[in-house]
Amino acid sequence: MPTKPSFDLTLYLVVGSDAVGGSSVEDVVAAALRGGVTVVQLREKTLPDDAMVALARRLKALAARHGVPLIVNDRIAVARAAGADGVHLGWDDEAAPAARARLGDAALVGLSAGTAEEALAVIGSAARFDLLLSDIGLPGDMNGHDLAAFAASARSGLKIVLMSAHTDPGAIGGVIDGNVSAFLRKPHRKEGLNNTLRRILDLDT
Numbered sequence: 001m002p003t004k005p006s007f008d009l010t011l012y013l014v015v016g017s018d019a020v021g022g023s024s025v026e027d028v029v030a031a032a033l034r035g036g037v038t039v040v041q042l043r044e045k046t047l048p049d050d051a052m053v054a055l056a057r058r059l060k061a062l063a064a065r066h067g068v069p070l071i072v073n074d075r076i077a078v079a080r081a082a083g084a085d086g087v088h089l090g091w092d093d094e095a096a097p098a099a100r101a102r103l104g105d106a107a108l109v110g111l112s113a114g115t116a117e118e119a120l121a122v123i124g125s126a127a128r129f130d131l132l133l134s135d136i137g138l139p140g141d142m143n144g145h146d147l148a149a150f151a152a153s154a155r156s157g158l159k160i161v162l163m164s165a166h167t168d169p170g171a172i173g174g175v176i177d178g179n180v181s182a183f184l185r186k187p188h189r190k191e192g193l194n195n196t197l198r199r200i201l202d203l204d205t
Contacts, residue, residue, distance in 0.1 A: 008038040010194045014073070016043040029059055033066045038194075041088055043073035056082035069108060076102050086110070091118040096127035116142035123151050129158075130201060136164040152179035159200045163188070 013032050020028045029040055040063050044052050056072055060083055063070045069085035072078050076099045079087045086108025089095040099109045111129065113119035116138045123132070132151050136144035144162045151158055160179060165186040181200045184193060 008194060009197060010038045010191055011036055012039045012041065013037045014041045014043050016045070016073075017047065018045075025055060026058055026062065030062055033062060033068060037068065039069055039071060041071040041073055042084075049075065049078055052078045053081045056084055060084060071108060071110070079103060079107075088112070091122060096122070096129065097125070100128060116140055116147050119147055120150065123154050131159045131161065131197065133161045133197075134163070136162050148179045161196065161200065 013029070015025055015028055015032075017025055025042075029037075032040070040059060042052070042056055042059055044055070047055070052072075052075065056070065056078055060070045070082075071086045071088050072082065072084045073088050074090065076087055076089075076095075078084075079099075080102055087099050087103065088110040089099060089112070091111060091113040096109055096111050099107065103109070109129070111122060111127065113122055117140070119132070119134070122129075132148070134144045134147055138144060138147065144164075148160045148162060151160060159181045161182045161184060162180050163184045163186055182196050184196060
């Protein structure tokens with residue numbers, strides 16, 4: 001069975017042609033890789049698919065020389081055609097299963113949810129995922145504790161990490177309970193976040 005590429009979240013670059021000024025995307029990515037970037041995500045909202053595939057293939061070759069995964073934002077077909085290591089998607093609960101079916105079990109698939117309601121939809125869907133990362137303070141009536149409790153009951157074995165800038169247990173809704181794999185106090189160092197995620201996902205074993 002294919003295995004997921006090793007990845008390190010210490011320094012995550014999101015790049016696109018609208019964010020590089022007068023430089024090329026390739027030059028910016030090459031410099032970032034030399035500087036120690038550990039993940040590269042290509043985010044292009046208007047570039048045609050064929051041009052984005054060609055660009056993603058060039059970036060994949062650059063990143064591979066440094067052992068760094070290339071992630072494509074949103075476009076599953078582009079990621080597949082370019083041989084990217086994965087995709088990062090919006091919260092649509094149909095997107096993750098589609099990405100997994102088209103890219104295979106070895107692909108890295110990230111999914112963003114902007115509200116607790118969006119997260120609930122994904123948790124209740126057929127999407128397969130390994131980690132839920134949430135702030136304790138959320139917009140609306142649900143907080144991170146509520147989301148963690150629902151996720152833990154719906155997804156046995158799911159790793160859950162909660163974050164907060166507050167130090168007072170009352171301000172963060174009480175003591176972190178058994179549903180939560182880890183708690184991160186903000187602001188946190190990037191190394192702390194990366195080490196925590198790698199530990200609870202058993203990426204170093």
